[in-house]
Amino acid sequence: METGLNGRTVLITGGSANIGRGIALAFAAEGSNVVVVGRDEAQGRRVCDAVLERGAGQVLWWAAAVTDRAQVGAMVAATHERFGALDVLVNNAGGNAEFAEFVNSDPTVWEKDISLNIASTLNCTHAALPGMIERGCGRVINIGSTSAILGDPLMAVYSAMKGAVHAFTRVLAREVGKQGITVNAIAPYATMPLDYEQEVNSGSRWHPDGIVARLAATRSTEELRLMSRRTVLDRQFAFPAEIGAAAVYLASDGAAFVTGQVLAVDGGTQLA
Template structure:
């Protein structure tokens, strides 16, 4: 299929692990100019080398923390040196903590909100002027099924992802007149089988022990409430299954699709 992505500059945030890494590699296979953003420079170097092997016209890594308000301008400067930004994939996100809202510490709420929503707002705000001037562009936000139904013991994360979904829809209404499309992919559980897919900052990196710490002390009954059954015979997606939809939405093949939120959930919402 002719995706039209060959030679186009694509920024992917949170690109060194799991879903973001798979999206970067999939865009590379379409011949895109990949600008991968993350915090782990060693993982970034490995990723960009692999992107070139997969067929990227060019691949660059920008070491940046998206919770730093100064990062988007620096990322945009690096990307613009390669050409006008045609694609933005807002993939950064995650859980700062977990637990029941009634027992939560209000000082932690801002972390979840900024990591999942603030980063999307700032990065999008940075690239829009260029896309508007070019009268073209595709933005793909990575949301979550948590934003559709709420994940048990992840109240602020779920609220932030719901906000990403809402932002996707209203922004699509605003920028469609400029030839820009905005869509969202909402995965359920997604875990890579590739040991290279877990950079140092990834919550799936076993050395971080994020999930064990986040849900320490919760009961088996709570764990059961957090789980959702799929209908496809396995509990989680692969990053590549999520990436395939993100790349499609970024491509010319999806030229008449905008303002949509697409679950990739194995039927868990049925």
């Protein structure tokens, strides 16, 4: 399929690991210019090398905390200065800071989930939209979660914030559709890195010191079983490349009439 993405500029937050890396590589294969945003400099540089090897036109690494509006503004300005325009924004940065029943959760930790998942999406979109509106075209792709659709035990605040991402997607699609901009979301389920050395950065939940390892060490087998969902397929995890393929589709010319949607890449967990 001809996607029309060759030469277009794509910015991916949380682009140095797992889902973000998979999305970056998917756009690189289409010949896009790719802006990889993250905080792990060493891993970010490795991803940039892989992006160029995969076929990207150009690549830019930008270190930024997307919860900080000033850093986000500098990030978008640098993208415009380097490439002239920002065609596709992928709001991928996100994650959860703890696993806990809500009644036992730490209110100071809620703020981390709120900032990382919804405030980051608002910051980046607010900075990117004026340029898209001025040009009369653009794509915004938000990474939500099946947690927002079904709810995940021990992840109440994260699930709620991803629900906010889905709601924001629908509202924004209504507001900017007449300006030639589509806004969609992807809701992955349990996306597992294939190559931990290449795909995991220092802040990833999949890092050996990350939150998933802490969960496995502190929760019983029964508690872990209750948290999991079953797909209707043989495989119980998504791969980063599959989320990347979904993002490429939503950014492509073929999806020009698709907006305000939440595309679940979940192996049918809502059916199981």
